[in-house]
Amino acid sequence: MGKPSKGTGRSSGCQxxxxxxxxxxxxxxLRIAGESHTTLQLFRLxxxxxxxxxxxxxxxxxxxxxxPELYVxxxxxxxxEKVFKSLCSDIxxxxxxxxx
Numbered sequence: 001m002g003k004p005s006k007g008t009g010r011s012s013g014c015q016x017x018x019x020x021x022x023x024x025x026x027x028x029x030l031r032i033a034g035e036s037h038t039t040l041q042l043f044r045l046x047x048x049x050x051x052x053x054x055x056x057x058x059x060x061x062x063x064x065x066x067x068p069e070l071y072v073x074x075x076x077x078x079x080x081e082k083v084f085k086s087l088c089s090d091i092x093x094x095x096x097x098x099x100x
Contacts, residue, residue, distance in 0.1 A: 021069065026054075028072040028080035040068050046087055052078040 017033035040058040047056035060068040072080045
């Protein structure tokens with residue numbers, strides 16, 4: 001997922017280039033540069049499994065010309081930004097436990 005971060009003496013992580021297109025309470029739309037269907041499918045699947053998410057999907061107009069966009073709409077009373085950031089944190093923790 002993304003390119004490796006520069007070393008800081010701690011374990012390296014991954015970074016993604018994300019542009020916020022819409023962030024209005026329950027709705028979040030992000031453009032995620034350089035990521036494949038694999039990453040976006042992971043986000044979509046995990047978001048739609050959450051009790052806090054009403055709907056999530058990703059879209060890509062042209063695979064060679066357009067960066068994919070992820071859309072999230074949460075249930076009433078939940079912030080889409082907070083739900084997405086929490087999911088990213090959970091995924092990061094899970095991946096950091098991998099032993100290679």
